[in-house]
Amino acid sequence: QxxxxxxxxxxxREGEDAVINCSSSKALYSVHWYRxxxxxxxxxxxxxxxxxxxxxxxKISASFNEKKQQSSLYLTASQLSYSGTYFCGTDKxxxxxxxxxxxxxxxxxxxx
Amino acid sequence: xxxxxxxxxxxxxxxxxxxxxKCEQNLGHDTMYWYKQDSKKxxxxxxxxxxxxxxINETVPNRFSPKxxxxxxxxxxxxxLELGDSAVYFCASSLGxxxxxxxxxxxxxxxxxx
Numbered sequence: 589q590x591x592x593x594x595x596x597x598x599x600x601r602e603g604e605d606a607v608i609n610c611s612s613s614k615a616l617y618s619v620h621w622y623r624x625x626x627x628x629x630x631x632x633x634x635x636x637x638x639x640x641x642x643x644x645x646x647k648i649s650a651s652f653n654e655k656k657q658q659s660s661l662y663l664t665a666s667q668l669s670y671s672g673t674y675f676c677g678t679d680k681x682x683x684x685x686x687x688x689x690x691x692x693x694x695x696x697x698x699x700x
Numbered sequence: 701x702x703x704x705x706x707x708x709x710x711x712x713x714x715x716x717x718x719x720x721x722k723c724e725q726n727l728g729h730d731t732m733y734w735y736k737q738d739s740k741k742x743x744x745x746x747x748x749x750x751x752x753x754x755x756i757n758e759t760v761p762n763r764f765s766p767k768x769x770x771x772x773x774x775x776x777x778x779x780x781l782e783l784g785d786s787a788v789y790f791c792a793s794s795l796g797x798x799x800x801x802x803x804x805x806x807x808x809x810x811x812x813x814x
Contacts, residue, residue, distance in 0.1 A: 617799040629790060629805040630743070637800055673741060679799035685755045686731055686797040690743040 589614065591678045600666050600698050608697070610676030611658040617681025619652050619659035620688060625672040633661075633674075659689045666698045682686035703727050704806035706791050710720050712812045721776045721809045723791030725748055731755075731791040732774040733803065734766060743790070749774055778811075786813045 591612045598606055610619060617638045622630035636652035636659055639646045647664040663670055677688035704725045713719055725732060733756070734746040748756035749768040763779040773792060791806040 594729070597703075620802065622805075624741075629807050632802055632804060635802055643728075666769075675743060677803075681799040683799055684799070685748060686733070686743055686750075686794055686801055686803065687748070687756055688803065689745075693741050 590689055590690040591676055592676040593674075593676060593694045595694060596631070596692070597695040598697070600696065602668060602698055602700055603665050604698075606663045606664075606666060606696060608674050608676075608696070609658060610660070610678070610691050611656075612678050614657065614678075614680050616652075616654065616657055616659075616678050618679045619650075620677040621650055621659075621661050622675045622677065623670075623672045624675065624693075630675060663696070666696075668698050668700065671696055671698045704791055704793055704804055706789075706806040706809050708809060709807060710810050710812075712814065714814055715781055715783060717781050718777070718779045719781060719811070720778070721789055721791075721811075722747075723774045723776075723806055725772055725791075725793040725804075725805065727793055727795075729793040729795050729804075730771055731770075731794045731797050731801070732768065733794075734774065734776050735790040735792060735805075737788045737790060739787070747776075747791070748797075755797065781811075781813045783813050786811055 590621045619636045621633040622629040673693045731750045733748045747766040752768045788808045790801040794801040794803045
């Protein structure tokens with residue numbers, strides 16, 4: 589039931605782009621993306637809702653393909669501050685309890 | 701002003717002891733959660749309360765007991781601590797329980813059981 593994220597880890601140079609994928613074996617109603625820096629709390633980035641919409645946040649955007657049951661997070665022209673572990677949290681929409689199932693995380697390291 | 705706060709930030713204790721972690725949110729949210737993040741960074745839901753009512757109770761040892769005295773507070777009490785309980789425990793809150801509701805995390809409590 590846990591969504592699968594890929595890649596597990598990625599190393600970039602400043603200014604390079606990256607894509608992080610989140611795939612589920614179950615139909616999804618929403619995908620929530622978070623970034624967690626070492627020793628800190630997960631910080632909310634954006635939420636993608638059923639309907640396939642694409643959202644943006646500065647140079648970070650995401651898409652949600654309901655049919656494929658997957659979401660992708662796009663990091664454009666990466667900055668040092670983008671380093672951290674990215675998690676997708678998924679909600680199947682069946683329980684109405686707010687229960688999120690998180691992927692295993694993707695560690696992103698941006699080097700100067 | 702801190703939106704979701706937890707105390708303590710660090711907790712080091714011996715096996716067999718009982719300890720509590722406290723969480724408070726000032727966002728006016730109705731729903732609060734406890735998550736456990738293990739050493740491999742796997743983030744797993746443990747409990748959730750909505751308007752002081754328990755709505756998520758995952759497969760967690762009954763040594764763990766959450767308590768919500770009001771909508772703004774959610775505490776976690778752990779009895780007879782074991783080595784495997786060592787982890788970072790995060791509190792989170794959201795406006796409601798819908799799949800469209802965003803969850804905001806507290807700073808975490810790093811529990812080390814010796």
